[in-house]
Amino acid sequence: MSNLILDAEALYTEMRVGVQALWRPDMALLGIWSGGAWLAERLAADMGTHPADLPGIGKPGVISSTLHRDDFSARGMHSGTDATKIPFAVDGAHILLIDDVLFTGRTIRAVLNELFDFGRPASVTLVVLVDRGGRELPIQPAFAAAKVTLPASQKLSLTRLDDGRFTFAVMGSN
Amino acid sequence: MLHKRNPQLNRHGELIHLLSIEGLPREVVSNILDTAGTFLSVNDREVKKVPLLRGKSVFNLFFENSTRTRTTFEIAAKRLSADVINLDIAKSSASKGESLLDTIANLSAMHADMFVVRHSESGAPYLIAQHCAPHVHVVNAGDGRHAHPTQGLLDMYTIRHFKKDFTQLSVAIVGDIVHSRVARSDIHALTTLGVPDIRAVGPKTLVPSDFKGMGVRVCHDMAEGIRGADVIIMLRLQNERMSGAMLPSAGEFFKNYGLTDDKLRLAKPDAIVMHPGPINRGVEIDSSVADGSHSVILPQVTFGIAVRMAVMSIIAGNEA
Numbered sequence: 280m281s282n283l284i285l286d287a288e289a290l291y292t293e294m295r296v297g298v299q300a301l302w303r304p305d306m307a308l309l310g311i312w313s314g315g316a317w318l319a320e321r322l323a324a325d326m327g328t329h330p331a332d333l334p335g336i337g338k339p340g341v342i343s344s345t346l347h348r349d350d351f352s353a354r355g356m357h358s359g360t361d362a363t364k365i366p367f368a369v370d371g372a373h374i375l376l377i378d379d380v381l382f383t384g385r386t387i388r389a390v391l392n393e394l395f396d397f398g399r400p401a402s403v404t405l406v407v408l409v410d411r412g413g414r415e416l417p418i419q420p421a422f423a424a425a426k427v428t429l430p431a432s433q434k435l436s437l438t439r440l441d442d443g444r445f446t447f448a449v450m451g452s453n
Numbered sequence: 454m455l456h457k458r459n460p461q462l463n464r465h466g467e468l469i470h471l472l473s474i475e476g477l478p479r480e481v482v483s484n485i486l487d488t489a490g491t492f493l494s495v496n497d498r499e500v501k502k503v504p505l506l507r508g509k510s511v512f513n514l515f516f517e518n519s520t521r522t523r524t525t526f527e528i529a530a531k532r533l534s535a536d537v538i539n540l541d542i543a544k545s546s547a548s549k550g551e552s553l554l555d556t557i558a559n560l561s562a563m564h565a566d567m568f569v570v571r572h573s574e575s576g577a578p579y580l581i582a583q584h585c586a587p588h589v590h591v592v593n594a595g596d597g598r599h600a601h602p603t604q605g606l607l608d609m610y611t612i613r614h615f616k617k618d619f620t621q622l623s624v625a626i627v628g629d630i631v632h633s634r635v636a637r638s639d640i641h642a643l644t645t646l647g648v649p650d651i652r653a654v655g656p657k658t659l660v661p662s663d664f665k666g667m668g669v670r671v672c673h674d675m676a677e678g679i680r681g682a683d684v685i686i687m688l689r690l691q692n693e694r695m696s697g698a699m700l701p702s703a704g705e706f707f708k709n710y711g712l713t714d715d716k717l718r719l720a721k722p723d724a725i726v727m728h729p730g731p732i733n734r735g736v737e738i739d740s741s742v743a744d745g746s747h748s749v750i751l752p753q754v755t756f757g758i759a760v761r762m763a764v765m766s767i768i769a770g771n772e773a
Contacts, residue, residue: 343491345491346491346495346503346504346505347503347504351505351770352769352770354770355467355767355769355770355771356488356505356763356766356767356770362490362491362494363494364494392504395500396498396499396500396502396503397498397499397500398499
């Protein structure tokens with residue numbers, strides 16, 4: 280275990296501020312399975328009720344990278360990933376894309392390809408909880424609640440507890 | 454101790470070929486069904502294609518005729534972005550005397566990545582799987598009387614879709630079971646998934662009592678066989694069986710074992726009726742049942758494409 284402490288709940292509060300600053304009433308929320316989908320779901324629940332911090336927010340969508348991953352031939356099919364479910368029309372939509380951890384950028388690339396199979400969005404804006412560096416593709420978030428540097432061998436993943444609160448787990452060697 | 458590994462699995466227990474459902478662990482079968490669920494939604498997209506098999510070549514080798522199965526494999530492979538080559542072997546090399554393994558060696562030299570094989574000889578896909586290069590994957594699309602695993606899997610997907618849980622079900626398989634690779638694959642799959650009550654229903658000539666060894670109840674009486682069933686799987690009565698000693702006549706068979714509305718009332722009120730197709734109306738199934746509210750014969754066809762996409766993408770992603 281690393282001695283890095285990331286308070287996921289505090290970062291989520293930061294993320295709410297970032298999302299509110301970027302939000303426009305014609306936007307739709309789309310979370311990347313699984314951590315990003317949990318975040319999008321909670322953002323909609325916390326910020327969508329009256330008085331709404333995110334006016335015009337509808338039911339968030341869930342998007343999975345599984346069918347467009349570039350490591351398919353090496354890693355095969357991933358089981359247990361939820362299929363993409365987008366409850367709004369993608370054509371012409373302004374999409375706020377949410378993920379928990381941004382690392383190489385390859386998941387975002389796969390998700391963008393997946394998204395375009397459903398139509399042509401007007402714009403896509405990326406918000407993440409943690410940007411851990413290490414990018415291998417030219418992809419940048421519009422907002423990250425935290426920026427950290429971790430060795431490539433370490434895996435950072437968001438967990439949702441039974442009571443709905445978030446926590447981070449860091450696995451692998453220093 | 455020498456332990457013979459299932460030739461369909463690699464040393465990590467991952468599926469590399471699909472030859473038969475027999476001997477597959479329940480998790481492998483469930484994983485295929487879960488993955489098929491993901492692919493079913495691809496039909497709802499504007500772009501009905503995903504790039505998982507982009508750059509791969511899938512050869513459909515049909516040594517025995519089949520339009521439906523070949524077409525659904527072709528659609529499945531194309532939706533995964535593979536290049537598909539259909540070989541009507543019955544009309545080409547085999548008729549010139551080339552051996553099966555020579556045909557495979559030649560096609561491998563054309564850089565095939567996957568063979569989808571239908572053959573009248575039981576075991577032909579095993580032979581191909583044993584002799585092809587390590588990176589090549591084989592799917593059995595029906596071999597002799599032995600197995601038709603993708604049909605078995607799509608039947609399981611259909612049952613799970615409509616009935617959710619396998620562990621409380623009564624399933625009746627009706628008709629020409631002795632000649633049916635579909636029946637064998639269904640029985641193996643139902644057993645693997647924990648179905649407690651499987652009945653093999655038909656005349657003595659088509660349902661020999663040695664099927665009991667597969668863990669099924671043999672019923673020669675139709676009423677007894679379908680009473681209280683949740684699922685009725687009707688099999689096609691093959692025309693060639695109707696002459697000779699197997700059966701008196703098609704009319705006689707329909708009278709005793711054909712599924713009519715009257716007989717269907719013996720099953721559970723929410724029973725589903727399945728059939729692998731093509732159906733013989735008025736021989737094994739009455740039109741009013743085939744087109745009725747209990748029939749899920751057309752959903753089976755739709756699910757079949759998603760199941761074949763799942764099988765092809767899973768095996769292509771695993772190394773020998």
